[in-house]
Amino acid sequence: MQAYPVSVPLPSDDKRWKLVAATMRRHNYNATALIEVLHTVQESFGYLDDVALRFVASSLRLPMSTVFGVATFYHFFSLKPPGEHTCVVCMGTGCYVKGAARLMQTIEEIAGVKAGQTTADGKVSVVAARCIGACSLSPAVVFDGEVIPRVQPATIRDQFRRWMSHDA
Ligand code: FES
Incomplete structure (x- = not known):
């Protein structure tokens, strides 16, 4: 299978984005890896914010609505940390x-x-x-x-x- 030469820039130089990108790369940017990628985001950042969801959606070439739908469907994902x-x-x-x-x-x-x-x-x-x-x-x-x-x-x-x- 040909690797998808992704050109989506990391949202910032925070090293945790490299972990997220590495998970996507490992799965050849395949959309079926969405849940695992979201897990990596959540484990690295603690929650999934808008920036993360957009980054994952563009990288996996999925509609934002799909990514948002999955992120809100599963109770183990949180979209915001409850604390300040x-x-x-x-x-x-x-x-x-x-x-x-x-x-x-x-x-x-x-x-x-x-x-x-x-x-x-x-x-x-x-x-x-x-x-x-x-x-x-x-x-x-x-x-x-x-x-x-x-x-x-x-x-x-x-x-x-x-x-x-x-x-x-
Ligand atoms: S940063 Fe690698 S183990 Fe904590």
């Missing part, structure tokens, strides 16, 4: 061995939430991701779309304090 802020903790092997579990534990201690949950005040949604493509920066965490390298429990504490205070 999103904290994605990479739990891939590279980050795990560098202390990602400790970071998750810190979040639970200070904010009372685990992966997949949102703080009671609606401020922060916490997501566990597989490798987000930044292993050289492990352990890596993504605060509101910004990849933070070599995160320590203190980094988590500071960020959550800022987010959960009134002026965040």
